Amino acid sequence: MPPIPGIDLENVQICKNYYHAEKIKAANDNKDIKDVVIVGAGYIGVELVDAFNSAGKNVTLIDVADRIMPNYFDKEATEIVEKRMKDAGVKIALSQKVTEFKGENGKLKSIVTDKGTYEADYCVFSVGIAAQSSMLKGVVDLNERNVIITNDYMQTSNPDIYAIGDCAEIKSVITGQNAQIALATTAVRTGIIAAINVIKNNTLPQMGFTGANAISVFDYHMASAGYSAEACKRFGIDFEQVYFSDNDRPEFMSSYKNVNLRVI
Structure with missing residues (x-):
């Protein structure tokens, strides 16, 4: 707050x-x-x-x-x-x-x-998020934004402590580097991974995350995965892109809707 x-x-x-x-x-x-x-x-x-x-x-x-x-x-x-x-x-x-x-x-x-x-x-x-990790300062390693640093098993620098959700780093499949991807679906997956590794002694490494997400507002449906063009610019990633529109079904079908697609 x-x-x-x-x-x-x-x-x-x-x-x-x-x-x-x-x-x-x-x-x-x-x-x-x-x-x-x-x-x-x-x-x-x-x-x-x-x-x-x-x-x-x-x-x-x-x-x-x-x-x-x-x-x-x-x-x-x-x-x-x-x-x-x-x-x-x-x-x-x-x-x-x-x-x-x-x-x-x-x-x-x-x-x-x-x-x-x-x-x-x-x-x-409803503005932004900040990792509430103050209780862990000096207990586990945190990054410059106080997000908890984890390994492939959601384990922190203290082997007895695992971290999940928005306060924990995960591996981005876009860059191969650790990142904070604050999404509910990501939080659920990290919880499952950590729970299995606590029980089975680090046998399930995370496969990485794309940040896949979707929203439906004002009768418009949107989804994305990976980095946007603006994110690529922000992180200094060289990219090419194509943007086009097409119908989701052939025009001879009884109903069809227009879809806008960007591939980066």
Whole structure:
């Protein structure tokens, strides 16, 4: 939780686990809540925008990045979703940083950014992740971002301690190097690998991870695996790419839809 003034006001909610989700669903069902602000345009944030918009709320999406879901998809894909969101009545406020939550009598009333102020009855704050590994400093090896360093068996530098989930490094099949890939599917797989290796004394090495993921929002279905073109640029990886559109079935079929595909 970043130290933003007013972040502890009533109706400022984080979204990290099942119990948070229950509270968010209750807010979405609450007819008295009309103006909702989502801070964070990653997967969770965009899915929440879809949910609140479907319930008839006035929704604003704020993010410091210049487009939605930048870690997963290149601009051609996210532009389509942004247009669909705007057509559905969502207000998108990008390239903005939240500086304050303002309230009355302890309850949220508005959200202030470095570029404007937005009225809000309710806010979900879903920005980034940080490994909660402080209890392990000096106990196991951590990387520069305090993510737990593991070997092929999800074992840390202390052989009696294994690490799984978003706080642990895994092997990227793209680079062959260890990386943090914060996805639920990755967390589940690391849990299975670690459990088997605890029981069977390191007999199941991880095969590596592609970061495969998918999302369905505003009637648009998206999936990706590996690195986007922007990620390749960020990591200094030389690449070529091709982008094309085609129908998922032959045109003589009773129904077909257009598919956009990028291969890197």
